Amino acid sequence: MAGMGKRMRPHTLTVPKPLIPIAGKPIVRRLVEDIAKVCHEPIEEVAFIIGHFGEKVEQNLIKIAEAVGAKGSIYYQEEALGTAHAILCAQESLQGKVVVAFADTLFKADFQLDTNADGTIWVQRVEDPRPFGVIKLNEQNEITDFVEKPEHFVSDLAIIGIYYFRDGEYLRSELQYLLDNDIKDKGEFQLTNALENMKNKGTTFIPAVISEWLDCGNKNATVYTNQRYLEYIKDEEGLVASSAQLENAVVIPPVYIGENVRITNSVIGPHVSIGNNTNVYNSVVSNSIIQEDTSLKNGNVANSMLGNFVVFEGRQSDLSLGDFNTLTE
The missing domain is CATH 2.160.10.10 (Hexapeptide repeat proteins)
Structure with missing residues (x-):
């Protein structure tokens, strides 16, 4: 959640976008609580990767972690160098079972996370997959390909920006490999490149299909998300x-x-x-x-x-x- 939230201005001029409230709670708190609900194991730590938002914001984030019974940790991304770089900023916390989530997304899910899987990519079916990264599946319901913004139809399962990894240390090493070898996509270090490398080495990724995906990218989308969330609760x-x-x-x-x-x-x-x-x-x-x-x-x-x-x-x-x-x- 280190971004500037420019599409949400003027609301992000004084607070980072993930702290804007939805139905009375900050977006990121809703996200943390909803992830905790689908994990049938206790959350030990919540690591927030942020810009320099100030001490008050950081204290609020620590309280969000504590609200789900976890330790809160703060990491900084000093320069926007891509999703893989951002996650690696929290490398000390990439241990054991890890969920990675981008903090401008909320969701509704009717499943329990399978923590025995190597990795899980959370997806939703969309009518027009062209603006999204999508996945392809084989007959065993395993992910075979990650396709970014396909011009022609390959799948309607869009990646929503939440991922589970059974082995955080393995993820960390694959992210570090991208940085060490200057492997970039469109000028940035991308998580999808690490996922592709892990898949090619035998890691099995499976999909977790959510029932609703809610975006908080701009004012209209955030107002709609508030509407849907109030219906949930x-x-x-x-x-x-x-x-x-x-x-x-x-x-x-x-x-x-x-x-x-x-x-x-x-x-x-x-x-x-x-x-x-x-x-x-x-x-x-x-x-x-x-x-x-x-x-x-x-x-x-x-x-x-x-x-x-x-x-x-x-x-x-x-x-x-x-x-x-x-x-x-």
Whole structure:
């Protein structure tokens, strides 16, 4: 998660993209928790590969690891040299059984991870595989090829960016081999090259097909992911905090409403997440993410993201306002 998140600006000018909340929790926390659910063994360590995001961000990441009963570790990628290089930045943690995940992806899965397999590539069927890396399978359901952005149809199983390796040390040595021999693809050290080398040496990779793949690459995709995630968890308790104050308010579930939120003369939902200490007055809000300490007044807001400490008054319906912005009409 060392990238700058440029497609998510202005929301990533003050926080890294994986800490943007989805249904009340940061994207990366949702990801860590969901991976833990499909692993039937305890998680011992969560290693975060980041840029220099600051001490507060790092403390939040450590807490995310601790929330699943694991030790948290922080590593830095000083220069964007590709996925293989990024993973190798955490080489001290590449031991034993390892899950590698890129932190702008969420998923819904109905399987338990087979930790006895050499390796597992998580995939989803897609209608148009051309923008993705895909896998080919043989009759034994083993992966035979990795094909990046195929111009002609070879498979509809797209790689979503989550991988399991039974032998972390072996993965580390294959990643190091790429760097030592300056083996690059499109100018960067790529994980797919290491996977290909491992497969050619006899490593058997199998697919794990997820039921839904959710992207957090830009504002619209993130708002949609929030919508889908609220549908996943709509039966959980505590989605509306007991400290929230609702005065002449209509709430259409599923929604998430954080601590000390005040909603007055407004309609909220469906598919809305509102962060702590936010005030909404005389407004209609649907299918949107509003973060903490924000004020929304006289708005008709849909398909929108409002950051932290935002002040908005007006009638505009599709918004993307970053932290500390004020917009009134």
